Amino acid sequence: MPLIINNELGMKHFVFSVIGILCLIIVFSSLIYSQDEPVKSGMKIFIKAKCNKCHSVKSQAIECSKMISFACDLSKVGDSLSTDFFKDYLMKRVKLNNKKHLVAFKGKSTELDILCIWLQKLRTMIF
Numbered sequence: 001m002p003l004i005i006n007n008e009l010g011m012k013h014f015v016f017s018v019i020g021i022l023c024l025i026i027v028f029s030s031l032i033y034s035q036d037e038p039v040k041s042g043m044k045i046f047i048k049a050k051c052n053k054c055h056s057v058k059s060q061a062i063e064c065s066k067m068i069s070f071a072c073d074l075s076k077v078g079d080s081l082s083t084d085f086f087k088d089y090l091m092k093r094v095k096l097n098n099k100k101h102l103v104a105f106k107g108k109s110t111e112l113d114i115l116c117i118w119l120q121k122l123r124t125m126i127f
């Protein structure tokens with residue numbers, strides 16, 4: 001059945017509701033997108049910083065780029081360590097198992113923030 005709008009008031013209502021619905025869609029999709037953003041860019045920064053030269057993250061389908069990965073897989077690293085710890089550890093300010101990290105992170109501090117939030121989200125999946 002075709003939509004019939006037969007008076008001016010009805011037309012105004014129709015136009016305003018369409019604009020309202022469009023605004024809601026834009027707001028919600030940007031909220032969903034921004035929540036997703038650290039996840040996607042965390043992975044990008046990980047690759048850009050060449051962390052995958054030594055580490056794999058199997059749960060995210062990141063393989064170690066060398067034939068033998070001599071450092072551990074980071075799929076569950078967020079289980080026991082916090083975002084702040086990652087920041088200090090990757091800047092070689094603190095030790096883990098009595099050792100500082102092999103290399104210091106060389107990117108921007110905003111990139112380090114996103115990377116560490118992403119690392120913290122790498123946890124054991126329970127299905």
Ligand code: HEC
Pocket residue numbers: 046049050051052053054055070071072073074077086090096101102103105115119
């Ligand atoms: C040159 C090799 C190398 C590179 C490059 C490297 N790492 Fe590591 N990383 C290690 C080694 C070795 C350890 C010590 C523990 C181990 O054997 O996995 C470690 C440990 C870690 C740990 C602690 C894991 C745990 O629970 O013991 C985290 C987190 C980590 N690295 C993150 C990163 C991130 C993020 C990057 C990129 C910015 C990176 N690493 C780049 C070699 C490397």
